[in-house]
Amino acid sequence: MIRGVVSKSTGSWYKVRTENGTVIDCRLKGKLKLTKTGVTNPIAVGDKVELELEEGQSLNGLISNILDRDNYIIRKSVHKNHQAHILAANIDQLIVIASLTLPRTSLGFIDRLLVSAESYGIPAWVIFNKADLLSEEELEYVDILAEMYSTIGYPSIITSASARLGIKEFQNILEGKTSLLSGHSGVGKSSLVNAIAPGLDLSTREISTFANKGKHTTTYAEMFQLSENTFIVDTPGIKELGLIEMEEDNISNYFPEMRAISSQCKFHNCSHRHEPGCAILKAIDEGKLPLTRYESYLSMVDGDDNRR
Ligand SMILES: Nc1nc2c(ncn2[C@@H]2O[C@H](COP(=O)(O)OP(=O)(O)OP(=O)(O)O)[C@@H](O)[C@H]2O)c(=O)[nH]1
Ligand SMILES: [Mg+2]
Ligand SMILES: [Zn+2]
Known part of the structure; x- marks a missing residue:
């Protein structure tokens, strides 16, 4: 029996990083057809699983069991009304990435993500990226927002992935933790990760300036290891965030x-x-x-x- 953590899930196959660091491509074992209703992905990035290697294979396996979760963050599926999608499981902190322009993240959206984290008891940070695009006046405004969120209990920093501003601070926030990066498409989640781990070379893409709305560049959530105890989950941008499981x-x-x-x-x-x-x-x-x-x-x- 091998134990590992799901680092990527496409719904039909899974990448699992085992305790010794090997990455094994897995499918679900036949009897483990999960029938939990209401969730599009019963096994999510961050899930701890048990697996068996396939006959004569060292890098292909079958997931035979999923272990209890410490926590998870869920969102309503955009297309299917009553379906929910688990963004990630077993995370230490949520990093909300926002930008004031290209695209503009509304405060309502940030607050929804924070409420979500709060409801699962997960500490959260707010990062305002793309500072290089802001005027003096806009920078003052972002400073006020960052101060406001920090005071409430969500430490907040201002960064620019392109101008390499606040990158060291970003790296410090992640150190020793498993962090979920979340935010609208195009705010620079993957770019920020590339700024601290150029070796990963995650794909990023110019966003359409016409609608100021990004098309998803990252298509599947994926967990990456930055150092021995530091992991990040890069996710596709969220367009809409429904709250569920909340009175x-x-x-x-x-x-x-x-x-x-x-x-x-x-x-x-x-x-x-x-x-x-x-x-x-x-x-x-x-x-x-x-x-x-x-x-x-x-x-x-x-x-x-x-x-x-
Ligand atoms: N000017 C400026 N552009 C940035 C910055 N960070 C990222 N970008 C650009 O913004 C675009 C989108 O960046 P991505 O890193 O792909 O955004 P993402 O949040 O990962 O997007 P999805 O994967 O679709 O969710 C790219 O063209 C980046 O080069 C920044 O700090 N300043
Ligand atoms: Mg991305
Ligand atoms: Zn009252």
């Missing part, structure tokens, strides 16, 4: 800055929208809570689909 009236619990004071609301089931004695509305009024985060909260409670 609506709990959403404020996934905003740490709201969670910290919501016990001071007059009503324990306060929706923080119109109730008298709402500690959150008061804090917003007094400028003690960031308005943009509160707006994201409202849009999530209202179930707005976040295509911005």
Whole structure:
């Protein structure tokens, strides 16, 4: 019995990195036809599995068992309404990569990813890439955003993969951890990885400036080893992020800055929208809570689909 971690999954075959570092191409063992409903990929990157080598083969195997997950991040499938897709399992931290331009990442989108991480108890970072494209004024704005997220508890840095700005900091964030990189298509996830590990030579692509919307360049999530204990999962850009497995009236619990004071609301089931004695509305009024985060909260409670 060999144990390993899934480093890539196309749905029909899997790359599994074993404990001694060998990479084995695997299929699922016949009896392991996973019938878990609602998930397009029952085995995801980061999953710990057991495998058997195929007769007479040293680099081909059959996955015979999947071990329990410590955690995972899931998103709603874009095409199939009720299907969900596991972005990755068993990760230490989520790195949200955003850019202010080409493409523009909305704060609502960033906050959705953060809520997702929060709901799975996974620490998260926010990285604003493509700083080289920003004017002085825009840079000041990104500084304010980075400061805001850092204060809330999501350490935030500003980078440029092309101008090699903040690359050392990026590398330090990843050190010794397994990190999931996520964000819209074209924000520079693969480029940032290339900036610290040129040997990987991940494909990156010019995005169409017409619509400012990237076409996916990375097509499958894949885990790469950067050093002995450092792994990153590069993922295809996300267009839309649905929240699932979350009780609506709990959403404020996934905003740490709201969670910290919501016990001071007059009503324990306060929706923080119109109730008298709402500690959150008061804090917003007094400028003690960031308005943009509160707006994201409202849009999530209202179930707005976040295509911005
Ligand atoms: N000006 C500038 N361009 C960048 C920067 N980082 C990446 N790019 C460019 O942005 C485009 C998209 O970069 P990718 O690294 O492919 O983006 P991605 O997030 O991996 O995209 P998907 O794989 O589709 O999700 C490429 O043309 C990169 O050269 C940056 O810091 N500054
Ligand atoms: Mg990519
Ligand atoms: Zn309230």
